[in-house]
Amino acid sequence: MSPAPANAEVTAVDTTGRWPLLLLLVSAIKWLVLSGVLALIASIQLIQPSFLADCVVFTHGRTVALTETAFIYGWGANAGLAIALWVLGRLGGAPLRALNWAVVGTIFWNLSVLLGLVGIATGDATGVGLLQMPRYVQPVMLVAYGAIGVAGVLAWLGRRHECTFAAQWYAVAALFLFPWIFSAAQVTLFWLPVRGVLQAVAGGWFAQGAWTLWLAPLGLAGAYFVVPKVTGRTLPSYDFAPHAFWCLLVLGAVTGGRHLIGGPVPAWIASLAIVACSLLLFHYFVVFINLRGAFGAGGTALKLVAFGLGAYVLGGLVDAITAFRGVALVTQFTHVDTAQEQLALYGGFSMMIFGAIYYAVPRLTGQSWASAALVRGHAMLAMLGVTALVVSLTVAGWIQGHELLDAKVTFADIASHTRFWLLLAVAAQAVLLLGNLLLLVNFCWSACRACCPAEPADSVAFRQPAAMEAPAS
Amino acid sequence: MNAPSQSDPRLEQAAVTDESLLAAHEKVLGRRPDDQGHYRLLPLNLLFVFAGLIFFSGTYLNLYSGHFNPAIYNEHAKPHTGAAEAVAVDPVALGKKIFTGTCQTCHQITGLGLPGAIPPLAGSEWVMGPEERVIRAVMYGVQGAIKVKGADFSSAMPPNGKVPGSGFNLSDDKIAAVLTYVRQEWGNTGGPITTEQVAAIHAKEGEHKQWTSEELLKIQ
Known part of the structure; x- marks a missing residue:
């Protein structure tokens, strides 16, 4: 172990949390790369249906389910938890406790995800969106999540400072809300299944809740921490941050019904969801005002956070628009749905988390990233890939949605009209995969360098941070 | 560095x-x-x-x-104004229900009555005869001797309509329904009787007492 640095920027939180948090992060990036490979296969199958079609494990339905599961539970959960624990530790001001629990939890969580993926590939999938893992691994995941989360809860309860910050609210909320929605969905869908259309309502509620109540707060926890740390200025209009927080928590899961428009459910469920999507604009608006300092300042990490923030707010706006029945008539069940999901999960959540990772890892390892070119390369490829993916899928979905409403156009014609845009989506997936490989290489390289007792000669020194000036009132 | x-x-x-x-x-x-x-x-x-x-x-x-409302699936649906819509009732079905509760005790489910005591309805010339007579008989009742299908009976039939001394207080539409039922059951071939016909006789006769068969036979 390297001696504790004299610099105030690398704290005891970082040195004690180094290996458990790096374990979470390396698991996350590994799943991200795997999910990228699967996403590439799935997107090739959209333009070349015979691709791997003879192999039962890689039929299109399974590759899509595998991609989604590896992304959400592999990448999203591990990376989000690592950032949440780290932010809670840093702002709590005391070294993280119960980290041995977190390590055990991480191992079991990732074994469960692996088992879940094998289960999906061999035909044990459940058929509920975002909960496709076989039901036998899901209770294990719940327990493993709890073991990881204990460290975060202890850091929150044992914080040294009386006051709290928005990043902590979002991190703690995500820690507590996921076990709630995950267990409630398991009970209502698998163990004591509700009947009939209520299953669709419960499934929609979970799918939306996993985004609005879990992944979005995890991403925001990272963004709310990194932005003021790097810019050095208090967040503008910060006094509205609590309103934005509670707005998301109260309205977030209600928006699930928007996926049930036109379905066999009472009209008020969809109407309430549409209204909740509109009201959530207040949340997006306030978050944008709070974090707008991220634009045009700082280095690569902050640029990634800024990109994520832009995508997050844009995603909220698009959500509110496409929720309306008139628009949903065209966009529902087309590639536009996928584009929206990618805009939120990749453009919003992942970019904010990438930014937080680029900010956090040098603190955790005690030295700068191994390669500047790999950092720049990954950031550029990720921004390019996400933009190309979302644009191409949106255009393809818009064409598809309009032509599906026209009874004279055949499916084969629709497929040929969208072919160019789906090819572009394949290219975008390849770009994203390449970028994520760069991240994996750079991460492993940096982690290995942290094992050496001697600090590498080319490491960038940490600058001593100043005290933040309170805004003049 | x-x-x-x-x-x-x-x-x-x-x-x-x-x-x-x-x-x-x-x-x-x-x-x-x-x-x-x-x-x-x-x-x-x-x-x-x-x-x-x-x-x-x-x-x-x-x-x-x-x-x-959990039962409304179409977002454009207008809520109900509260007034229930009138549903057309099959007079034969209603008539059968009234017959079972009011007439069947004496005239029997077979419509054959009790020989020597209660006159039959099945094949009865009174039942299938002029509507003017049968409506009066059911609404106000009949007393004294009466000849049905060649047999003599002397039992009294009580008033059934909303008239003095009635044990059942059947409204005009119920009288019409039970008569419509009786006139087509057991092979009977009388036509249906409407509420308006019953109401017209009710208004004309007012609080008439029970009829005798002689009085009824004078009505054509």
Whole structure:
């Protein structure tokens, strides 16, 4: 172990949390790369249906389910938890406790995800969106999540400072809300299944809740921490941050019904969801005002956070628009749905988390990233890939949605009209995969360098941070 | 060791410490009530945005929520005004129900009555005969001797309509229904009788007493 640095920027939180948090992060990036490979296969199958079609494990339905599961539970959960624990530790001001629990939890969580993926590939999938893992691994995941989360809860309860910050609210909320929605969905869908259309309502509620109540707060926890740390200025209009927080928590899961428009459910469920999507604009608006300092300042990490923030707010706006029945008539069940999901999960959540990772890892390892070119390369490829993916899928979905409403156009014609845009989506997936490989290489390289007792000669020194000036009132 | 540089992508430098970040933001939240004890107002633009969103949402829910009725699946459905729509009742079905409760004890389910005591309805010339007679017989009752299908009977038939001394107080439409039923059951071939026909006789005869067969036979 390297001696504790004299610099105030690398704290005891970082040195004690180094290996458990790096374990979470390396698991996350590994799943991200795997999910990228699967996403590439799935997107090739959209333009070349015979691709791997003879192999039962890689039929299109399974590759899509595998991609989604590896992304959400592999990448999203591990990376989000690592950032949440780290932010809670840093702002709590005391070294993280119960980290041995977190390590055990991480191992079991990732074994469960692996088992879940094998289960999906061999035909044990459940058929509920975002909960496709076989039901036998899901209770294990719940327990493993709890073991990881204990460290975060202890850091929150044992914080040294009386006051709290928005990043902590979002991190703690995500820690507590996921076990709630995950267990409630398991009970209502698998163990004591509700009947009939209520299953669709419960499934929609979970799918939306996993985004609005879990992944979005995890991403925001990272963004709310990194932005003021790097810019050095208090967040503008910060006094509205609590309103934005509670707005998301109260309205977030209600928006699930928007996926049930036109379905066999009472009209008020969809109407309430549409209204909740509109009201959530207040949340997006306030978050944008709070974090707008991220634009045009700082280095690569902050640029990634800024990109994520832009995508997050844009995603909220698009959500509110496409929720309306008139628009949903065209966009529902087309590639536009996928584009929206990618805009939120990749453009919003992942970019904010990438930014937080680029900010956090040098603190955790005690030295700068191994390669500047790999950092720049990954950031550029990720921004390019996400933009190309979302644009191409949106255009393809818009064409598809309009032509599906026209009874004279055949499916084969629709497929040929969208072919160019789906090819572009394949290219975008390849770009994203390449970028994520760069991240994996750079991460492993940096982690290995942290094992050496001697600090590498080319490491960038940490600058001593100043005290933040309170805004003049 | 390189000179610290903000532009080096390998390390994003921190500008401020964690403690001062917490303290500075807490101060923003903490200063909300000002010195005079007044609360800070929302900035006008945020107030307008939020008020507009809430107004829109309320209107939308009012128009398209189906009044939160779990049975309404179409968001354009109008709620019921409360008045139940009148449903047309099959007079034969209603008549059968009334017959079972009112007439069957004496005339029997077979419509054959009891030989020597109660006259039959099946194949009866009175039942299938002129409507003017059979309506009066059922509404006001019959007393004294009566000849049905060649046999003599002397039992009394009680009044059934909404008339003095009636044990059943059947309304005009129920009289019409039970007569329509009886006139087509057991092979009978009389035509249906409408509520209007019954009401006309009810209005004409008023509070008439029970009829005798001689009086009825005078009516054509």
